[in-house]
Amino acid sequence: MARRHNDPARTREQILIRATEEFARLGFEGGRVDRIAARCNLSKNMLYYYFQSKERLFVAVLERMYERMRDQQKDLALRTSDPVVALEQLVRHTFAALRGDPTIIRLMNEENKHKGRYLKKSQRVRELYDPLLETIAFILERGSKDGVFRKGLDAALIYLTFCSLCYHYLSNQFTLEIALGRDMSSEAAHSEWLAHAVETIMRECCSDTERTSLRKSA
Known part of the structure; x- marks a missing residue:
């Protein structure tokens, strides 16, 4: 997986775009954080660096x-x-x-x-x-x-x-x-x-x- 990107705002927006697609398609329970991270070419831990939890990501x-x-x-x-x-x-x-x-x-x-x-x-x-x-x-x-x-x-x-x-x-x-x-x-x-x-x-x-x-x- 990629290291933290040099543009945090862009990375955050990319995560939100992919998370929107995931949650809209599968709902909160069906949405997977690891799948969102993979689509953003990030580690799961790096995604949590930006949003701390699946719940906070959904709220965002x-x-x-x-x-x-x-x-x-x-x-x-x-x-x-x-x-x-x-x-x-x-x-x-x-x-x-x-x-x-x-x-x-x-x-x-x-x-x-x-x-x-x-x-x-x-x-x-x-x-x-x-x-x-x-x-x-x-x-x-x-x-x-x-x-x-x-x-x-x-x-x-x-x-x-x-x-x-x-x-x-x-x-x-x-x-x-x-x-x-x-x-x-x-x-x-x-x-x-x-x-x-x-x-x-x-x-x-x-x-x-x-x-x-x-x-x-x-």
């Missing part, structure tokens, strides 16, 4: 997943001064992120199977979610002041709503396709559902005046 994988999603969501939401566009971008990005990287859903399913046991040990997860909720609250408040969103909208509820619309569809699309006898996994089906998800969120958030405009434009 979860944190990395959330960090990447949160960074992109924040950038998208603040790129425009239009609250309607900003909220739509968040919905579309959430769907695209889950669709584009199946490991996200697999890792979330795995951690939910453990009832959040490992994520509870994270020192970062609340730090990652708080700014996201603050961003959504800022968008909703700005929209309320502009008269396009209703007053008193709960940022956490709005997040839960659009995240559920994206996550449930994608995580269950193949079983639902069989159960409903309906195309759920094609490009066209995804586009149709995303348009529906965006419209659902907008109808929930928009003021009475804006809802009238939405009905007329439908």
Whole structure:
């Protein structure tokens, strides 16, 4: 096995990439640290030099997943001064992120199977979610002041709503396709559902005046 690499940050990232693949494919119990180390051309002891234990490595994988999603969501939401566009971008990005990287859903399913046991040990997860909720609250408040969103909208509820619309569809699309006898996994089906998800969120958030405009434009 290779000695410790001269670039610790790069080595750490390589370990996280391989560990993400391993845990997403086999779960926490099925994932093997020695297999991850071998794929990184490291000794098992060297991997533990970076992450101390299998549990800490799994927590780091979860944190990395959330960090990447949160960074992109924040950038998208603040790129425009239009609250309607900003909220739509968040919905579309959430769907695209889950669709584009199946490991996200697999890792979330795995951690939910453990009832959040490992994520509870994270020192970062609340730090990652708080700014996201603050961003959504800022968008909703700005929209309320502009008269396009209703007053008193709960940022956490709005997040839960659009995240559920994206996550449930994608995580269950193949079983639902069989159960409903309906195309759920094609490009066209995804586009149709995303348009529906965006419209659902907008109808929930928009003021009475804006809802009238939405009905007329439908």
